[in-house]
Amino acid sequence: MFGKRLVLFELFGFKVQADMSWLFLALLVTWSLAQGLFPAFYPGLPPATYWKMGVIGMIGLFFSLVLHELSHALVARHYGLSIKGITLFIFGGVAEMEEEPDSAKTEFLMAIAGPIASLALAAGFHGLTLAGAAQGVPDSVLAVAGYLAFINVVLAVFNLVPAFPLDGGRALRAALWYWKGDLRWATRLASRCGQVFGIVLISLGVLSVLTGDFIGGMWLSLIGLFLRGAASASYTQLITRQAFEGEPVSRFMTLDPVTVSLELSVESLIEDYIYGYHYDLFPVVDGPRLVGLVSTRQVREVPRAEWARARVADILVPCGPDNTIGPRADAVKALSVMRRGGNSRLMVADGDRLLGVIALKDLLEFLGLKMDLERLE
Numbered sequence: 506m507f508g509k510r511l512v513l514f515e516l517f518g519f520k521v522q523a524d525m526s527w528l529f530l531a532l533l534v535t536w537s538l539a540q541g542l543f544p545a546f547y548p549g550l551p552p553a554t555y556w557k558m559g560v561i562g563m564i565g566l567f568f569s570l571v572l573h574e575l576s577h578a579l580v581a582r583h584y585g586l587s588i589k590g591i592t593l594f595i596f597g598g599v600a601e602m603e604e605e606p607d608s609a610k611t612e613f614l615m616a617i618a619g620p621i622a623s624l625a626l627a628a629g630f631h632g633l634t635l636a637g638a639a640q641g642v643p644d645s646v647l648a649v650a651g652y653l654a655f656i657n658v659v660l661a662v663f664n665l666v667p668a669f670p671l672d673g674g675r676a677l678r679a680a681l682w683y684w685k686g687d688l689r690w691a692t693r694l695a696s697r698c699g700q701v702f703g704i705v706l707i708s709l710g711v712l713s714v715l716t717g718d719f720i721g722g723m724w725l726s727l728i729g730l731f732l733r734g735a736a737s738a739s740y741t742q743l744i745t746r747q748a749f750e751g752e753p754v755s756r757f758m759t760l761d762p763v764t765v766s767l768e769l770s771v772e773s774l775i776e777d778y779i780y781g782y783h784y785d786l787f788p789v790v791d792g793p794r795l796v797g798l799v800s801t802r803q804v805r806e807v808p809r810a811e812w813a814r815a816r817v818a819d820i821l822v823p824c825g826p827d828n829t830i831g832p833r834a835d836a837v838k839a840l841s842v843m844r845r846g847g848n849s850r851l852m853v854a855d856g857d858r859l860l861g862v863i864a865l866k867d868l869l870e871f872l873g874l875k876m877d878l879e880r881l882e
């Protein structure tokens with residue numbers, strides 16, 4: 506989901522990082538505060554002051570988002586769920602969960618923690634605005650505090666819309682889950698709401714563009730698109746997880762895969778193996794011992810002139826947790842390893858003994874059959 510990320514600092518043991526796309530949001534917010542909102546509500550200040558207010562407002566928004574996500578993360582940790590970290594990106598922030606909550610109550614509390622934090626921040630900033638006005642604090646300060654009170658209310662309200670995977674949608678899913686005890690049904694309903702809300706946002710965005718608000722309209726449409734995609738992806742993810750949970754890797758692996766030896770030339774690897782079998786990955790063995798793999802990725806690094814001279818031994822990738830998995834591991838684990846390493850095949854090995862190869866293609870085929878036979882949709 507994310508591109509290049511910058512680790513900013515650590516908060517209560519959570520890594521806070523910013524995706525490069527956050528920069529775009531930061532610039533947009535600063536610019537629209539300094540050029541639009543502040544001059545409209547507090548006219549007559551020097552332009553440099555508006556820019557300073559814009560920057561401080563943007564930093565305030567940054568910390569508001571971080572605190573919102575932090576409260577999700579703290580509740581998650583309280584219930585024993587591990588959180589990879591907090592990441593800010595173009596559409597706000599996300600506390601990245603490594604695993605899904607295992608009970609409706611945990612999910613509900615985790616979901617509402619964020620909006621509650623935002624409302625508390627809003628109340629705090631509103632209080633500051635009132636106290637500041639009574640003390641005769643300058644307009645520029647009041648404006649920023651007022652904006653932060655407002656934006657935190659917006660964050661709370663927007664996130665409480667019952668559209669999965671927004672917080673409100675998660676809370677809705679938790680309530681449905683608690684009610685009927687059926688996580689899949691609950692997720693399907695909540696994610697439908699998410700998709701519908703996404704479409705509503707896209708339509709509103711298009712309408713705004715047509716009536717002249719180009720940036721605001723584009724923004725709404727993009728958020729709608731993102732939400733719609735995220736809603737259907739989360740449902741697919743759940744179906745996948747439920748289909749493969751408890752199924753060992755050994756059930757899906759291809760036995761006796763074609764292997765290559767260390768001495769094989771790259772030329773013969775390409776001609777006889779890659780073009781011969783149409784696989785993109787071959788386990789490399791040294792006698793009975795599995796030592797690593799070669800794939801088209803490594804072959805591409807070798808200049809054509811070297812093909813005849815280079816050996817598999819020169820380019821092999823040693824076995825590691827990104828390309829090798831045990832036969833008793835869960836198939837869900839295999840999927841997440843594939844995703845992490847960007848590989849569509851993994852070697853299945855018991856120690857240094859090669860047992861087979863597991864391919865994404867086979868897992869997807871099984872998923873398709875299972876969805877078909879069990880009428881999952």
Ligand SMILES: [Zn+2]
Pocket residue numbers: 573574577619620664672
């Ligand atoms: Zn949230």
